[in-house]
Amino acid sequence: GTLPTCQPARCSPLSMGREFTTAPCVGKVTGESCLVDCAEGWTNSGSAQSFSCVANGSFTGTPPTCVARQCTPGSTPTDADLNATACTGLTTLQTCLVTCASGYNGTSTDYTCATTGHFTGSRPSCAPLTCPNDVTAFQGVDSSTCTSVTYGSSCTLSCATGYALASGVSPVQWTCNYDAATSSVKLAGSAPKCEAKPCTANLPSGSLLDHNCTGVKTDESCVSECKAGYTGSANTRTCGSDGTLSGSDPACSAMSCAISNPPGVVFQCSSATFGGAPRSEERRVGKECRSRW
Numbered sequence: 001g002t003l004p005t006c007q008p009a010r011c012s013p014l015s016m017g018r019e020f021t022t023a024p025c026v027g028k029v030t031g032e033s034c035l036v037d038c039a040e041g042w043t044n045s046g047s048a049q050s051f052s053c054v055a056n057g058s059f060t061g062t063p064p065t066c067v068a069r070q071c072t073p074g075s076t077p078t079d080a081d082l083n084a085t086a087c088t089g090l091t092t093l094q095t096c097l098v099t100c101a102s103g104y105n106g107t108s109t110d111y112t113c114a115t116t117g118h119f120t121g122s123r124p125s126c127a128p129l130t131c132p133n134d135v136t137a138f139q140g141v142d143s144s145t146c147t148s149v150t151y152g153s154s155c156t157l158s159c160a161t162g163y164a165l166a167s168g169v170s171p172v173q174w175t176c177n178y179d180a181a182t183s184s185v186k187l188a189g190s191a192p193k194c195e196a197k198p199c200t201a202n203l204p205s206g207s208l209l210d211h212n213c214t215g216v217k218t219d220e221s222c223v224s225e226c227k228a229g230y231t232g233s234a235n236t237r238t239c240g241s242d243g244t245l246s247g248s249d250p251a252c253s254a255m256s257c258a259i260s261n262p263p264g265v266v267f268q269c270s271s272a273t274f275g276g277a278p279r280s281e282e283r284r285v286g287k288e289c290r291s292r293w
Contacts, residue, residue, distance in 0.1 A: 079123075160241065
């Protein structure tokens, strides 16, 4: 008879983990061998290992010892608005979550330590948080400039209308900081020294008035009233931020003198008033009226 023509059988593809390079074993037939090494991203702690294609169509051999490499530090985004601390020390094919840093708000994304030794992923979109305008209500301070201040930014406090910075004092800045205790952002700073301005308009005037309004300052009050011997309602006046004293002076009129009529006395001072002269007298006699016997 005739002998059969026999060809060596081809081995099935070598199925191993991603950490191994099996390309040299592709297409091997019975009796042939190949070297299996560590793939990119892994380090061979020994040497490449030989695998043999045997008669049953499979490979035999011992895999090399492959150790995953650590990704390059700093290959994740390092922007101030991001927090990538979870990615520290990761090795090939491990993943981590990159989040927004404290003081920022946004959506976290996954990063993977690629076989190249660098992280891959989409950068999160983070926006700074806005501090509430909770500046302490300091007397005479205008905090309207501290509305909508974002994390890391500052605003300058000024004096309210009717107030002025004390001599030699500079404007004060407040900064939007992150408060770890409350996990929120908050404005922080010191109080400016604002002094009230004195009122200069609509001050009490007239010889019939007594008042304590001289030198009264913004938001302070004083009283103007009629002098002794005159009648009229006392008025409380307040110094406004525009430097004008509110209200008006009381209307003052002299008080009438009481006249008694003792027997045998003829008075010449009918309807005499405080500070005035008797009606029938030709000369003023102080604050008295005279009688004629």
